[in-house]
Amino acid sequence: MNAEQVTGSQNFPPTIRVGVLGFGGLGQAAARLLAPKREMILVAVADQKGYVSRSEGLNIKDCIATYQSQGSVGYLEPHGTLSSNSIQKLIAAAEGVDGYFLALPNLPNNFIASVAQQFIASGWRGVLVDAIKRTSAVEQLLAMKDELCAAGITYMTGCGATPGLLTAAAALAAQSYAEIHQVEITFGVGIANWEAYRATIREDIAHMPGYNTEIARAMTDAEVEALLDQTNGILTLENMEHADDIMLELVGIVERDSVTVGGVVDTRNPKKPKSTNVKVTGRTFEGKISTHTFTLGDETSMAANVCGPAFGYLKAAKQLHNRGIYGLFTAAEIMPQFVK
């Protein structure tokens, strides 16, 4: 217990001690987002080649600089450690971590479920949050619900932008209706260059006709670039397998077939190619058909819309965990809490 926790009053709740798994574009954005927070501190990071933890908090600039110059936080002096088994080692080594954000690409498609299994096997108890995308990946986690519960883990799945923020907005919008006919999610993402989000872009390519997660994962950087050259850097995605559908079905709002997700990713321009929004169409108890719309501001980045909600759900899940409520929850059933 650190000094802040000992002196904590109701006005200053104990700091939540957070780890981030994965330190590519998303993991680094998560760390930068955490830097100014008073209610959360970053104490643990793992990437593919190493890990670092420090119970008093990590220097986020140093973590990012080391990763960018040397390829792993494992090179960070004096606490970094290189390891080919970095996640398992970090879980065992890091002390007093309340929750982890899994900023990991889910390649292969069972990777995040396998990480959850490592947490269960380790005996660690706390909060896990992912920003997973595919329906089939959420189904793997659903099958682990009882195990997570028995392990004392409160796991929040699908807690990024979509699924996540937009799914929650759909769940909220549904409240005005007796019956939901359709949920339509459309996103626009603009990034200055694809190399900043190599894994995320591969996950997007995997949704395109003729591709899957195995093919996309095996593509070299040159092959990704060749593909993007053909489309002038634009990826157009339709009828994506996105877990918004199963999450809304699980809470009884709509059958998964009535949920569609599609969008456009511009990998060469940080300006969004279109506004991101979710439209919820239904029938009110009076028999009127109408549509509620939730639209994200165009200036907000994918990183802000994924990492902000992820930590908001982590904070909410910590409150559940404190009350002894464990198991698997989604963004559609819990209200995220604002992290100051």
Added chain:
Amino acid sequence: MNAEQVTGSQNFPPTIRVGVLGFGGLGQAAARLLAPKREMILVAVADQKGYVSRSEGLNIKDCIATYQSQGSVGYLEPHGTLSSNSIQKLIAAAEGVDGYFLALPNLPNNFIASVAQQFIASGWRGVLVDAIKRTSAVEQLLAMKDELCAAGITYMTGCGATPGLLTAAAALAAQSYAEIHQVEITFGVGIANWEAYRATIREDIAHMPGYNTEIARAMTDAEVEALLDQTNGILTLENMEHADDIMLELVGIVERDSVTVGGVVDTRNPKKPKSTNVKVTGRTFEGKISTHTFTLGDETSMAANVCGPAFGYLKAAKQLHNRGIYGLFTAAEIMPQFVK
């Protein structure tokens, strides 16, 4: 316990047994909204002059017809009872009610708090939901938090449209931002004639310059009509005292001064005079200023946007109550659950 509960499986959770206090425009809409639900049944109703309860469920058409023809559900045969103290009598008489929706006008401004006190004094345990509007009214309930907790009551306040659905949307939208600068709620309400919502319209008038809740409450119907004649049936409301502000402040999103609520009510046309929306402006962790917008479909009525969320929050609060979580909560901190 009814047959449905005895035979209930995980696929068919026990029916939630609901009471509605107040049976004017809002209370009747709440009853009509409940009629086709499988997960909730209406078992108790009170109005100013009487009450009725039936543990197997009330016939909603009969309740509304009796109220409209005779002025009180107390006339309903064979279970209705006339009483000048209908709420207190109903609380004592109705058996097995899981939760009540307080579809009551808050006139005077401490009326709903006084009803909460009646529940506490009665020894009843369960869920209470209101669609209260004023900041000062929520403050009265906040002061009762410990009492509600000790009484075994899970009370959800501010769970209509605004505050309620739009406040929750603002809380969700805030997740993309490091800092919130402004929350701006604008509503349009259209009703065919003001007599269908006499109490609600008086509450709106109370927000106009030169009026307050006491003045508005004391107005005769003729005086209300004379006022509406002056404005061609339109009420324009600005900088309203609305609890969205304190609710967002309580969850740490923004100080109350940065939340504004205003709108236009057309009392002579069911078409909305403007679209209802909430705009949340903030700064992302990357320093970008942007605005998320949540807009309600124009075809959705005030009744749908108030009563739908109210029962969604009642369902969510029932889950908290089942876990032994009591006290006072707002629409900004709990995700409502869809009621089938």
